[in-house]
Amino acid sequence: MSEWVRVYQAANSLEAHAIKGALEVSGIKVQLKGEALAGALGELPANAIEVTLHVRPKDITQSQLILTRYQQEPRPDWYCSHCGEHNAGSFELCWQCGQDAKVLQSEES
Ligand SMILES: [Zn+2]
Known part of the structure; x- marks a missing residue:
């Protein structure tokens, strides 16, 4: 069955x-x-x-x-690709500069 x-x-x-x-x-x-x-x-x-x-x-x-x-599942914390600010996973935009969380860091500077 x-x-x-x-x-x-x-x-x-x-x-x-x-x-x-x-x-x-x-x-x-x-x-x-x-x-x-x-x-x-x-x-x-x-x-x-x-x-x-x-x-x-x-x-x-x-x-x-x-x-x-x-x-x-909590969203992971992330670092802003623009200013490097640490943001909690619940933020979709960087609280410091407004960069979108989905913009990933392309290269290490
Ligand atoms: Zn930022």
Whole structure:
């Protein structure tokens, strides 16, 4: 018997696939449900459909650990590529000069 248990409800298909990937690298088989419905309806944008993730009962405990980590994962602290200021992970812009956190340091000076 292959029995699938719902472990997570993703807000959209993108999130569902991100989490599916995180689970699969840990060797957990994942089924997404909800996407077929989205395709059948046709009219709704993909991100309006809630997708649920299902795993085998033996994988529930590990899945929940991974999900918890996924949801709580703190963003790492970072150093501004412009002024070198240390910023907490919750900042998206450098508090000192306003540089975007996503601009990575290209070369060491
Ligand atoms: Zn800065």
